[in-house]
Amino acid sequence: xxxxxxxxxxxxxxxxxxxxxxxxxxxxxxxxxxxxxxxxxxxxxxxxxxxxxxxxxxxxxxxxxxxxxxxxxxxxxxxxxxxxxxxxxxxxxxxxxxxxxxxxxxxxxxxxxxxxxxxxxxxxxxxxxxxxxxxxxxxxxxxxxxxxxxxxxxxxxxxxxxxxxxxxxxxxxxxxxxxxxxxxxxxxxxxxxxxxxxxxxxxxxxxxxxxxxxxxxxxxxxxxxxxxxxxxxxxxxxxxxxxxxxxxxxxxxxxxxxxxxxxxxxxxxxxxxxxxxxxxxx
Numbered sequence: 001x002x003x004x005x006x007x008x009x010x011x012x013x014x015x016x017x018x019x020x021x022x023x024x025x026x027x028x029x030x031x032x033x034x035x036x037x038x039x040x041x042x043x044x045x046x047x048x049x050x051x052x053x054x055x056x057x058x059x060x061x062x063x064x065x066x067x068x069x070x071x072x073x074x075x076x077x078x079x080x081x082x083x084x085x086x087x088x089x090x091x092x093x094x095x096x097x098x099x100x101x102x103x104x105x106x107x108x109x110x111x112x113x114x115x116x117x118x119x120x121x122x123x124x125x126x127x128x129x130x131x132x133x134x135x136x137x138x139x140x141x142x143x144x145x146x147x148x149x150x151x152x153x154x155x156x157x158x159x160x161x162x163x164x165x166x167x168x169x170x171x172x173x174x175x176x177x178x179x180x181x182x183x184x185x186x187x188x189x190x191x192x193x194x195x196x197x198x199x200x201x202x203x204x205x206x207x208x209x210x211x212x213x214x215x216x217x218x219x220x221x222x223x224x225x226x227x228x229x230x231x232x233x234x235x236x237x238x239x240x241x242x243x244x245x246x247x248x249x250x251x252x253x254x255x256x257x258x259x260x261x262x263x264x265x266x267x268x269x270x271x272x273x274x275x276x277x278x279x280x281x282x
Contacts, residue, residue: 020083020084024080024126028076028126028130031072031076032130032133032134032137035069035072035134035137036137036141038065039065039137039138039141039142040141042061042065042142043058043061043062043141043142043143046058046061049061058142058143058144059144059233059236061142061144062138062142062144062145063144063146063232063233063236065138065142066134066135066138066144066146066232067229067232067248067251068248069134069138070131070134070152070156070225070228070229070232071225071248071249073127073130073131073134073156074127074156074159074160074221074225076126076130077123077126077127077130077156077157077160078160078163078187078221080122080123080126080160081119081122081123081160081161081163081164081167082163082164082167082180082183082184083180084118084119084122084123084164085115085116085119085164085167085168085171086167086170086171086176086179086180086183087171087175087176087179108274108277108278109274109277109278112168112270112273112274112277115168116164116165116168116270119161119164119167119168120161120164120165123157123160123161123164124157124160124161127153127156127157127160128153128157131152131153131156131157132153135149135153146231146232146233147231147232147233147234147235147236148231148232148234151228151231152228152229152231152232153228155224155225155227155228155231156224156225156228158224158262159220159221159222159224159225160221162220162221162224162262162265162266162269163183163186163187163221165266165269165270165273166183166186166269167179167180167183168273169269169272169273169276170182170183172273172276172277173276186219187221189215189219190215190216190219190221190222191222191248191249192215193212193213193215193216193219193222193226193249194212194216194222194226194248194249194250195249196208196209196211196212196215197209197212197213197216197226197249197250197252198249198250200212201250213252216252217261220258220261220262220265222249223252223254223258223261224254224258224262225249226249226250226251226252226254227252227253227254227258229249229250229251229252230251230252230253230254232251233251
């Protein structure tokens, strides 16, 4: 375990040396500033907001714009996680960076675990900070706060870490470029669940809603995101209406089985990555 932690530390130090975090922080600061401008404009014009009858403008505006910010937070976290992991095995092996590590007393499982720990830690901290910043911007400017504060951020962080694990698995079999494309296509496929759910809701189609549910659980980062959307208006009577965000998905309570399902899914992904790496000829 200590060797895995050492690999994780070196991975983070390498990202710092390459100024990955400098670029990420600078662009994220721009995003948060633009979001603050959007929130200010929305809440200063609440009189122009025309929600359906029975819905107050402030919670309607707050939940909607913060729900959209959660999608943006997940997307940015996924980009960071993928770029930290997409070339870990095959990419580094093709550049001759992996072999010197493995001739030392370092097992392949420790290498994979260390890189996963580094990516998960970085993505978790990043998502937590961005989520908190956007929540504070929304609350301080718009005087609206989510019903559940911590849970949505945790679910976003877990979802992004899950994508990083999938990217690490892909790096065992694919080149860095091919893996990056594949993982982003998987991420896009998960987003289809939100689109299907919105279309099914609009058309009253049980088939589309069932398909959306199946896709979100087959790719559980989407189920985590939808459950997080539900949590921010958990105690609001019109939560289901507020957070139907079109192609960005909608609020859906996942129930108590989501956590065990994600854990079991992660174990399968890790086992596949370890088995594939053990059999790979470097």
